[in-house]
Amino acid sequence: MKQQSLKRCPIGIQTFEKVIEGNYLYIDKTEYIYRMVHGASNYCFLSRPRRFGKSLLTSTLHCYFTGKKDLFKGLAIEKLETEWTEYPVLHFDMSLAKHVDKETLESMLDVQLFEHEKIYGKPERAVTLNDRMKTLIMRAYEQTGRQVVVLIDEYDAPLLDVVHEDENLPVLRNVMRNFYSPLKACDPYLRFVFLTGITKFSQLSIFSELNNIKNISMDEPYAAICGITKEEMLEQMGGYIEHLSLSQAMSKEDALLKLKEKYDGYHFTWPSPDIFNPFSLLNAFEDGKFNSYWFGSGTPTYLIEMLRKFHVLPSEVGHSLQAMASDFDAPTEKMESIVPLLYQSGYITI
Structure with a gap:
């Protein structure tokens, strides 16, 4: 293969449509997408370290659910999918909400809701974030006649930077819990819900109330869905x-x-x-x-703070460690060891 025939590498490009239309290199992950969206659960959560392709995967799901069949020409899913139904998609990117206080977080959620409300409208009585989320889902369903897809990328980003703070964590966690809480009540109106993140927080409605959410992070069929x-x-x-x-x-x-x-x-x-x-x-x-x-590209602040909290020196990371599989499903703020967070952050591996 000649050098000039190589496609450009999509450095920092997290939009599937831009990768395909720009003729960038794309490693085909659409077989995993087909498997996931046609699986037993309509609610899926995927944990992967930063810069591992979670946002591109979420963007690919967005294009799939909006029926952009032409973008998938020549990819695995083209032969697998026969319907290509267009659904209303509500896509939220929480990566923008890092190092924020309560007011800033609420303002950023307000902006993202408003972008979707420009399409589907907003009743005057819907004021709180959770009421607006609920009415947004219901209006999208009523106006299109189709169930709604909700995609939430880096759902835990607002919480990671305060995971070590006993005062701020509950405050921000409460904001996020209220924001996510309508997902259970709106189940009849939802076709698919997908969340990505680095780790798992307790006392968030998505995990405490949505008992049918499927955590595919450590499931063998999805081992190579990213990377x-x-x-x-x-x-x-x-x-x-x-x-x-x-x-x-x-x-x-x-x-x-x-x-x-x-x-x-x-x-x-x-x-x-x-x-x-x-x-x-x-x-x-x-x-x-x-x-x-x-x-x-930078060590996350939350990891440095958690190393301090557990009194672990960076020089100690990388030696042979043991942990039970159940440890990795423990809520982040209730972890008794730094091992699961080091794994989820990508600094140690199985």
């Missing part, structure tokens, strides 16, 4: 490996070994394929270098 497997890399990124090996004046075999050493080894269940970090891999191919891209 890039070795097979995907070899089959779909051969030209990029060749270009990288030429840039580094090394054989293709040596380049593969170096890629494995630097960016491989994520496991999200057992058994699990080896998962390469997509942010690091794409940057390495784009630059023709082996740099520490993911780690260099």
